[in-house]
Structure formats: C-alpha cells, structure tokens
Amino acid sequence: MQPETFPHQIVMISIDQIKIINPRPRNKFIHDGIKESINKRGLSKPVTVRRIEDPIYFYALVCGQGRIEAILGLGESLVPAIIRDISEEDAYIMSLAENIVRRKPRSNELLEVVRTMNKKGLTDSEIAEILGYSGSWVSYIRKLLEKGEHKLLSAADRGEIPLYLAVEFSKCNNEDSQRLLVDAYENKLIKTKDIQKIRGILNQRQEGRKGNNTLAYSQRKDSKRMTTDELMKMYKDTIHEHRSILDHSDFINEKLTIINEIFTKLLQHDSFIKLASEEKLAEIPNHILIAINGDNKND
Template identity: 45%
Template sequence: MNDDQIHMLEISKIKVVIPRSRNKFKHAEITDSIDTSGLRKPITVRRILDRKYEFALICGQGRLESLTALGEKLIPAFILDIDENKAYIMSLVENMARVIPRAGEQFQRIKEMNEQGLSNKEISYSTGLSLHWITSLTMLISKGENKLLSAVESGSIPISLAVEIARVDFEGGQELLIKAFDEGLIKHKDVGKIRDILDSRYEGLKGFLNNSFGVAKKKKKLTTDELKQIYQDNISQHRKIKNKAEYVERNLLIASQIFKELSDDEEFSKILDEENLNEVVKVIMKNTSCGGQND
C-alpha cells in the first residue's frame, strides 16, 4: 500500500541503488538554487531489508546529493510499497525524462524564451534554474559568446567562469584563459585578476598603435605558459610594493618614537622653539600610528 504522506527521513538510511553521473557544474547550480530558495521537493523511496539502509531511492538522486552537500541530515520523501522491478522502471523513466539536451538545445530554448519577451525571472521559474544562472546565460547569449556557451554546455567550465572570461577585452584572451584553466595552470579565483592584467596590457598596446609618433608593434599571441608568467610577475611586483610599504611604515614608527622621546627633553624642545620646527614634528607624529595614539 502506498503512503501519500510526506515523511522526514534520515539521509544516511537511504540507499542509491542505481546511481547516475551528472555534470558537476550543473549539479552545483542546482544545489545553490535549493539552498537559496529553501525549497525541499520530496524524493521517492521504497522500504528494503538491508543491514545498513532502511530505504532504497527511486527518484530524486540530485536532490538527495544536494541536501547532503548542504549538510542536511533529513529529507522529505514519499514512501511507496512497490517491488524492486517496478522501482527500477520508475527510476529508469525519471532518468530518461531528465536526459541532458544535446549541445545548444537548452540554451536555444532559453534564447527563444528571452526573445519572446520573457524576463529572466520568468525564465527561471519556467525552467527551474536559478535566477543568477539564467541572468548569466542570457548575458552570454546576448553577447554572442558561442564558444563560452559550448564550454559551459559541455561541462568544461562553470558559467560563473564563463562570465568572467566574457569580460576579457584582449584578442585571443578568451581561448587563452579557457586553455589555461583546462590545463590547471590557473584557478577560478585567479581569472578576474588575470583578466584585469590582460586588459591593461591590451589597452597599452592599443594606445601605442594609435600613436602616430610611435612604431606600430605587432601583437604577439600569448601562450598559456606566458600567461602564467605574467600573472606570477604581477604577484611578485605587488609583493615588492607591499614589502617596501611595510619597510617605510616601520621606519616612520621608529622616527615617531624617537621624536616622542626627544619632545620630553627640555633641551630639544628649546631647540625646536628657537628654530620654529614644532609644527614639523607635530606633522610627523600625527601621520604615524604611534603619534596618532598619543593625540
């Protein structure tokens, strides 16, 4: 007999009998959507005799894995009283119904919905995809970023990385970043910084090429190794600037402390008065942390 009531079951007691692989980036998007919306659509299970598990999953592997990833201990579920064969057929039907569309099909449908005047929010509601994901996708579609769309559809890169790369204003920069990411030379969090470096480098080249007094240089196509080196050089440069700033700060603190001790000396104070240097010392002490603490 089937139970139409929704039960809160322990996730650890549910066995995934027929696991299926999934696009890790797409699954991460589903997990984020569940976490943001707070919606917990029930899964479907059946009771089993097993030493470790009490239930076998029929439908809802994605939801089960998403809630597990979010650290949930319980999940809403329908419990069906059916045998293993019927459960297998139901699971197979669900998997067939959720087959990922061929490359570009899903994006084409979303593009058509967008062209029909539907808002990103309406598309999100109709497709079950998060508003953030739809907004990112429609941006890529509107810019004609076909290569990036293909990379997202194939699961090569997450859509958030595709959006970062789409903002690159450097000839060949998109292909370069995708290749560098695929080869593991750069991490997702580095893309924004590298994009800024490439854009600055490209702006410099464009400015020189438009200068009638300069000699036009042919832009050299970067390799992934050269891209990595540019990024490392940029990091080294910033590290040197930081070290120099810390060196100056230490010396200012020392100077401030020296002036503070000297200001307590009557002879030194007398010299400052005679030479009209009191204001100079005050400025030095005011603009250092040591001096500021004693204001």
Template identity: 35%
Template sequence: MNQQQQAGDVRMIPIDQIEVINPRERNNRVFNEIVGNISAIGLKKPIKVTPRATADGVEKYLLVCGEGRLKAFRSLGETTIPAMVVNVSDEDAFIMSLAENIARRQCRPLELLAGIRQLQEQGYTSKVIAEKTGLTQSYIQGILMLLHRGEERLVIAVEKGRIPLNAALSIVGAGDDDTAIQAALQEAYESGKLRGKQLIDARRIIERRKTLGRSAAHNMSGKLTDVTTSSLVRTYQHEVERQKSMVRKAEFAQQRLMFVVGALRQMFADENFVNLLRAEGLATLPKYLAERVWSGGSVA
C-alpha cells in the first residue's frame, strides 16, 4: 500500500457527494441499532473518505470506511456527515475498506472470506493480511489454503464456529477417501479438536461436501453463483452419476427379487411344505409376490 497517506482532518461533507466503493449487505437489526444510537447520542466516530476531482469541477469523495454510519445519517434525513478526509489512491482506499470490514468482524462469513481473498489477490501476503485485519497469521494461512482447494463449504463452517480450523485442515488433508476422512475425524476427536456438537456438525458437513460438492450454494460475494458452461457440465455429470447409481441399486434389487421368487416357486412346488403352511395358516403371500409365484395369484 502507498505509504504516502496523509493524516486526515475532519470536515462536514455533503452525503450526496460520497460514493461507496466497497458496498456490502447489512443485517437489518444491526443497522437499526446504528440508526438508534446515532439518533440518541449522535455520531461518536466520523466516517473516513478520500477526495476525488471530477471533470465538471464538483468535489466528490470515495468512502473508505463507515458505510453503516453513512446510511444511518441518510435514513435520518441528514444532508451532511462528519468525515475524516485522507489522501489515498483508489486502490489504497479499496484495500483500507476491505481491511476495516474484516478487522471489525461484523460482516457475514461470506463477506469476510471474500475480503481475505481479495486482499491476497491484491498481492498481500498472509502475514500482511493478518497485520491489517487483526487476525492471526496461522488463521489466514489456513483459510487461504482451504479457499485455494475450493473448500468453501468447510471454510464457511470454520468462520461460523461450527468446526475448528485445524479440524477442517485435517479433513482436507484426508482427500476424498472415506476411510481416511473417518480416520481424520477419529484423530480430531481423540486429540480434542472435535468434541460434542462440533463432531456432529463435522459429520454433517462432510456428508454435504460429499453429496453436494465442496462449493457452497453461494459464491464468495454472497450472491447466487453465475451459471457457466463448466458448472452446467459438472451438474450434468453429477446427475448422470446419481442416475447410474440408482440404476445399479435397482438392478441389484431386481436380482434379489428374482432369486426370492424362484426359491418360493420351488418351495411351494413341494406339497408337504404347502400342507404345513396351510396347517399354520401361512399359505398366503403378499399380492406382489403371489402374482409372480403363482399364475393365478394364490396357492392351488
């Protein structure tokens, strides 16, 4: 990041001159709390913006941090807002905004992960990302490793606190082999990494990962994933395999049924066996089997 960032001064800035460069969705309850607090006691901390000149000479500002406070002011009918003005580049403003959101940890898991990945894509190492966000370097390294493996389902579970990061890494390290995955779970349990509800959650996540894939239902921005040719091919291949599995199971069931029908025909061909069943009141079969064992559907 550019180190020539200048210390800012606080000014009253027209709200309609501020552009949000890194917008994010916000929980309504949290937003209402922000509005209520500002309405009751005012703005405790100014937002941060960086100025930009426009072709028509109108002064504009890019929002660096404070989107919730800005929206709250606008909803209260205010036209200006206290803002600390700093001079940074567009890239630095965007990075500062990402780091601010991640450091506060008030964003949704998907947004947090998207922010970490965006910081890395901007060229920052896991150590620098950790310094900027207040997260540990080992956590950043683990999350990035899971993201690179496409393990969105696991990484979201980690951020939500459903399973610990080291357990998720153990699961990934086991690959796709069911036996190895179960061994990893056993090791995690015995070492204390997974206990109680977390162990149950881990098993559920592994099952969904196996049946639904590593990617979550949403992409890292929290919006529905765009349909692409490759995603359609993967979906088609998954459905083909599912159908083949159903056919194999049906064929196996049919073979067993044919064996049962054949055995019953031989047994009911024995008059002594039939007389014994009659004596015990057992000389009937379910309609489905009876129609296949006897042409008339009942014992002679």
C-alpha cells in the first residue's frame, strides 16, 4: 500500500513550541487508543499548526490535540507538523471541520463546512486533506452547492443516486429534465453510459422550444410534463434517427465511390474524351471528380 501523501511540507517541531488554544478534555479510552495506535504503527497523519507572535510559543495548534497528547504520553518531544499560513479565523474553521468529521457528522453539517471553507478560498485538495475525503468528492459537493442543487444532494445522501451522477443531472437545463433522469435511473430504465446522451437530447429539446414559444401548439406541449415512458421513446426515436442518417450517409458515400471509379476509368479512354469534347462536355467529368474527391476529403 502506498503511503499517504500531503500537499504541504512536513517538518519536525518541538511540542513545547506549540500553543494549544482552547484545549478540550479527552476521553481516556479514546486517548489510550490513539496512543496505542501511534506506538504500534507510528503517526499516520501530521498535526497542523500556524505561526503566531507570542513570547513563549512559535506556533498555535490548528488540528491534532489528541495526537500531540498521545505522543507526549509516549515520552516523545517532537511531532511531525504541517505549517499553514492562515488566519486565526481560518484555523478555527479547520479545527471545527476536523472535529465534525471525527464524530460522524450529519450531512448538512458537512456540506456547510465545505461551503464555508470554499468561501474562505481553500482549494478542493486542501478541503479534502482537512476533511479526510477525496478531492473528487469535494469537487462534486462544491459544484452542487454552487448550483444550489439541494434536492440532488439529498438524493445522493440517501444513496438513491451516486454523487457523480448528481453532478451530471445538475447540468440539465431545468428541474423537469432532472426529475425525468432521476426517475428513469431509479427505475432502471436507463444505463449510466446513456445519461449524458439523454441529458444532451433533453437540453437540445428545451433550447429548440425557446425559439417557438409563440406557437400555441408549443405552449400546450410545454405545459405537459413528459413521462419516463415518453422520455425512453424519445431517446429510442433519436437513436434510430441518428442511425438512419449514418446509414444514408454510408449509402451516398458508397455510390459516390462507384461514380468516382467509373469516371476515372472513362477518362483513361481516348474515345470517351473525344466524344465529350464533341458534345462540349469535356470539363464535366473533371468537375464531377473534383466535387466527389473534395467531399471525401472533408469526410
């Protein structure tokens, strides 16, 4: 297994140089567990500190009080630390975030922590490091929060849809399209690989209607919500239409290839060239070949 990596440099700091602001009492059972774990496996995660101006201390602790107490209990005087250049307010947020994560927070608490840290300018990777989640998880959450997609966040939290699909659904142009996709996914009517295509079709359909809002028929259609059955029919019809276009394109290309071969061979015969000249059609075959070959190059 690869060791955990951290985006900031880790240095060894003397514990007596670290000021623990607002120390919290620790459960002895938990404290002993941390100490035993460090004694057996070493410290898996460094503490986080920030520089301060103080007559006694060089640093203030941001995260890791339990780890420091456990290391002191083992008779050590140095601790691996990450030094962050952050304000006292940001340090408080980071400390609060770590405490929330440690006690298995409610989803709304965790989302609020991500929102607050993002507003403070922390990157996805920095937030992920503090919370102990992956960078992609933080990125997904941030995108949904920025769009105000609370329904999709709730659905993902309940396990109804994966988080990455919630982000995909959030790219729909309206809530009706979102509802259709979520319902179709929950009812196993669509596969994950088809969601992006269907979302694109729904968005194109919505964009097309924006230019026809003055038509009474369009207005009546817009007022009626599409069902999942209608969605699946529309998707299948669209796929069929695209396949028909591709088949027709292949048919045309095949015929053009045959025509190209015919005229190429005809132009190799002097009798054909002479006849075309007599009929004042000498340039026609070349124009046809240029047109055909030009189309083929564009393909």
